Amino acid sequence: MTGLKVCKFGGSSVADANQMRKVRAIVESDPQRRWIVVSAPGKRSASDTKITDLLYLCHEHSRQGLPFDDVFAIVADRYREIVRSLGLALDLDPELAHARAAIAAGAGADYAASRGEYLSGLVAAALLDAEFVDAAEIVCFDAHGRLQIAQTDERVAARLTAARRFVVPGFYGAMPDGAIKTFSRGGSDITGAIVARGVRAAVYENWTDVSGVLMTDPKIVPEARPIRMLTYRELRELAYMGAGVFHDEAMFPVLDAGIPVHVRNTNAPREEGTLIVKEVPDVPNHPGIVTGIAGRKGFTVITIEKNLMNSEIGFARRLLSALERQQVSVEHMPTGIDTISLVVESAQLDGKLDPILDEI
DSSP states (O other), rough: OSOOOOEOOOOGGGGHHHHHHHHHHHTOTTTTTEEEEEOOOOOSSOOOOOOHHHHHHHHHHHHTTTTOOOHHHHHHHHHHHHHHHHHHOOOOOHHHHHHHHHHHHHHHHHHHHHHHHHHHHHHHHHHOOEEEOOGGOOOOOOOTTTTTTHHHHHEEEHHTTTTTTTTEOOOOOOOTOOOOEEEOOOOOOOHHHHHHHHHSSSSSEEEESSSBBBOOTTTTTTTTTTSSSEHHHHHHHHHTTTTSOOTTTTTHHHHTTOOOOEEEEEOOOTOEEEEEESOOOOTTSSSSSOOOOOOOEEEEEEEEEEETTTGTTHHHHHHHHHHHTTTTTBOOOOBBBSSEEEEEEEEGGGGTHHHHHHOO
């Protein structure tokens, strides 16, 4: 696709030096790739531990008054190895020492976790000969931790001009007092979308370790194929129901701005991937009408059967009121002419199921 691009590279894409070389090749192959957003290094193998998880562990040990030097040493050595293997003239020791001291002094979990992306961004900027911009300078939260979209848009547009290439760490921003605030896990997708919106990019490329959004879970259906094109709404439904390629909140910034998202594979950059757009054009001889299948575990289904239910006014309202009084929300409510099912998260029903059933 033509036009200036924002590229977000996930944890698997920056997990080690070899993966980061792939990132460099992808970015340098297209001069339109001006804005690069990176995650913290992810797993290098199934038995490995993500940097973010190690940093959360450091914070938790510090909070409990336990030593965390051994855990932090694993984090530090991982970054040093990446820098050494890439042959970069980059000394991360001052940054690592500052992060360790801040965690030891009681910095919050959000600060601790954000250092993974921050350090990854410094490495990527050195590797790509790009300008590093701390996300805390441009991604704004209010005092209650809510993203300030207008203020963030202004800062992104003013700071990230198209004159050169920039690297921005994902996952976090800052509150008015300067305290670091993170998005939910996987939030680097949101940062990429925010940057794409702020700079009015032509496309937001989301680089991961699969060749697009798959039609279903490949752990269940090994031959699952990528969906070549789908809408923002379809992706949100699939992400909400468990398809984990793209954060379900990341589509709002690009949806509002009408920016397409292109999900692609860092390990197979020539593959087509999945293009996410506002509307999918009509395609003659389309192979099917089902876009994808996703699912989540941990739900309970309460099914009520009653003859002539369809003609009883207010029946569904009374059912929902019974759950509301127990502070239980309904995820889904499929119905038939004489049946209605209430799908709720099982965790919400702890100690509440019997009172709900008694009232029903």
